[in-house]
Amino acid sequence: MNDTDGIKDKVREAGFTCLLCGACCSGADNEVMVSPPEIEVLAEATGMSMDEIVEPYPEWIRQDGFTFTFGWVLQRGEDGNCIFLKNNRCRVYRSRPHICRTYPFMLDGEDLIISECPGCETCGTTNDAGQITEDLLRRRDAENTELEKTEKQYQKHSIITGSTIVFDSSGAHEYSIPPKKS
Ligand code: SF4
Numbered sequence: 001m002n003d004t005d006g007i008k009d010k011v012r013e014a015g016f017t018c019l020l021c022g023a024c025c026s027g028a029d030n031e032v033m034v035s036p037p038e039i040e041v042l043a044e045a046t047g048m049s050m051d052e053i054v055e056p057y058p059e060w061i062r063q064d065g066f067t068f069t070f071g072w073v074l075q076r077g078e079d080g081n082c083i084f085l086k087n088n089r090c091r092v093y094r095s096r097p098h099i100c101r102t103y104p105f106m107l108d109g110e111d112l113i114i115s116e117c118p119g120c121e122t123c124g125t126t127n128d129a130g131q132i133t134e135d136l137l138r139r140r141d142a143e144n145t146e147l148e149k150t151e152k153q154y155q156k157h158s159i160i161t162g163s164t165i166v167f168d169s170s171g172a173h174e175y176s177i178p179p180k181k182s
């Protein structure tokens with residue numbers, strides 16, 4: 001059995017069916033990290049600007065007079081829900097990011113991690129285990145590429161004292177709104 005088959009078997013055994021409860025699209029703990037290519041896809045699908053779609057990943061690092069973070073997360077409305085959630089449905093379903101496509105699953109190397117989700121163990125076998133596995137492998141590749149590129153951007157840019165920067169795979173972005181939390 002190759003690694004892909006092993007992952008697919010574990011996904012199948014999770015007995016997952018999405019109950020469309022919307023729990024993974026709401027709540028402060030469910031931050032959805034998105035890469036620059038994913039932001040572009042969402043911007044194209046919605047006509048929204050990047051500033052309307054994302055905000056910086058909220059774990060700010062303060063060091064030697066400057067403040068920075070890595071990457072972006074989808075914005076939430078005042079109700080705490082993802083801005084794309086409406087009546088428990090995703091308004092950008094076809095363009096949704098990797099994390100959303102693969103929830104509640106993720107890969108840590110070859111290990112399958114399963115997050116809390118009421119849709120697990122609701123049926124004998126996960127129906128679309130093959131598709132979910134493909135999405136998981138695509139997500140892992142994309143995340144590894146993003147990480148590698150973001151590290152290069154971090155190493156190559158010097159940070160100006162007093163500035164607030166978001167590093168991502170496309171560069172170092174000065175951010176004008178003061179960070180809310182660290
Ligand atoms: S993936 Fe899980 S938490 Fe998210 S909507 Fe489906 S059942 Fe609910």
Ligand code: SF4
Pocket residue numbers: 024025032074082083084085086089090091092093096097100
């Ligand atoms: S983009 Fe769609 S699936 Fe992802 S968190 Fe928002 S509403 Fe949920």
